[in-house]
Amino acid sequence: MDGAIVRWLNDGVGAFTPWDLFMEAIVSDYLVPVAGSLVMVGMWLWGQGRERYLNQVAVIAGNTAVGVTNGLISAINAAYFRRRPFLGHDLDISLFYHPTDSSFPANSAGVGFAIATAVFVRSRRWGAALYALAALWALSRVYVGVHYPSDVLAGAALGVLVALAFAGIYRLFDPVPRVVVRVMRRLGLA
Amino acid sequence: MAAPLIADYVVWVFCAAVGVVQVAAATTGLGGLLLARTRPALCRWGGAVLVITAFAWFFATDERNLPDTAGGVDGVKQVMWFAIGAGAGVAASLLVASALNHRWALSQEPGTPDEGLGALAHDTFARLLARNLRAAVRQPSTLWRGVR
Numbered sequence: 548m549d550g551a552i553v554r555w556l557n558d559g560v561g562a563f564t565p566w567d568l569f570m571e572a573i574v575s576d577y578l579v580p581v582a583g584s585l586v587m588v589g590m591w592l593w594g595q596g597r598e599r600y601l602n603q604v605a606v607i608a609g610n611t612a613v614g615v616t617n618g619l620i621s622a623i624n625a626a627y628f629r630r631r632p633f634l635g636h637d638l639d640i641s642l643f644y645h646p647t648d649s650s651f652p653a654n655s656a657g658v659g660f661a662i663a664t665a666v667f668v669r670s671r672r673w674g675a676a677l678y679a680l681a682a683l684w685a686l687s688r689v690y691v692g693v694h695y696p697s698d699v700l701a702g703a704a705l706g707v708l709v710a711l712a713f714a715g716i717y718r719l720f721d722p723v724p725r726v727v728v729r730v731m732r733r734l735g736l737a
Numbered sequence: 738m739a740a741p742l743i744a745d746y747v748v749w750v751f752c753a754a755v756g757v758v759q760v761a762a763a764t765t766g767l768g769g770l771l772l773a774r775t776r777p778a779l780c781r782w783g784g785a786v787l788v789i790t791a792f793a794w795f796f797a798t799d800e801r802n803l804p805d806t807a808g809g810v811d812g813v814k815q816v817m818w819f820a821i822g823a824g825a826g827v828a829a830s831l832l833v834a835s836a837l838n839h840r841w842a843l844s845q846e847p848g849t850p851d852e853g854l855g856a857l858a859h860d861t862f863a864r865l866l867a868r869n870l871r872a873a874v875r876q877p878s879t880l881w882r883g884v885r
Contacts, residue, residue: 575801575802576802576810576812577795578796581750584819585753585754585757585823588758588761592761592767599765642802644804644809654812731853733853733869735850735856735865735866737853
């Protein structure tokens with residue numbers, strides 16, 4: 548089933564050049580992480596008074612969640628190796644390089660969905676935009692043949708769960724981010 | 738191969754961060770952070786154009802899908818270079834806006850440490866930082882005193 552979906556999606560590579568160029572940019576290691584991180588830079592400045600403070604706490608929680616998601620996925624990748632789809636199927640892998648590490652779970656989906664969830668907790672509009680971008684990033688990884696759908700689903704689920712957990716943990720241990728933000732406020736940085 | 742991609746990455750993030758700061762500052766009324774304080778709409782739209790142009794430039798000028806072993810930047814290094822690029826963009830915005838808005842800030846109510854970024858609605862970052870640091874040198878506990 549996993550392999551059949553990859554083959555079906557990957558059949559589209561080369562059929563329509565503008566779409567391939569778009570997917571080539573989306574699938575990149577840089578576009579979605581930088582877009583999400585820039586939204587967080589904006590969130591740090593956004594709002595007035597308590598609204599800005601809550602945004603800043605969400606940014607701290609989001610960054611922590613991204614780091615933890617990344618660490619968890621690296622640990623799972625090291626413990627369980629799954630071959631990339633292009634190694635077991637006849638796929639067109641001309642839009643992306645050939646990764647050699649484990650396919651499961653997808654780090655890109657984990658990081659993308661962790662950032663989107665962290666932002667969504669504070670801003671539904673920007674969060675929804677980042678969810679769409681993260682979903683497109685995950686889809687593009689399957690489209691170009693470097694991940695199975697189950698890889699990106701597992702990565703996305705992990706990213707969402709970790710981000711929600713950290714949003715909750717920071718609410719539970721509110722004094723920690725509060726002190727960080729308020730000390731930075733004394734320096735005119737928060 | 739690695740150096741040019743990292744250099745391009747930092748330039749991209751730097752320019753986009755400057756744009757994001759201008760959009761956010763113009764929208765939330767932080768006049769002390771604007772590069773054209775009397776024209777907030779220009780800052781907002783100019784910032785948005787800068788962000789879009791930076792993205793388009795990065796992806797249109799070269800092959801960016803490279804493995805870590807052939808000039809690509811892995812996740813950990815990407816975090817570091819993003820922090821450097823975005824930090825430099827924010828710092829440049831704070832410093833240049835402080836210089837450009839210095840005269841205006843002299844005629845405004847000075848910001849207080851408790852206001853944080855909110856003080857930039859009527860002050861510049863350089864003046865605010867100098868005031869806060871002077872207070873901290875005189876009495877270091879002011880940095881955390883009252884922080885609950």
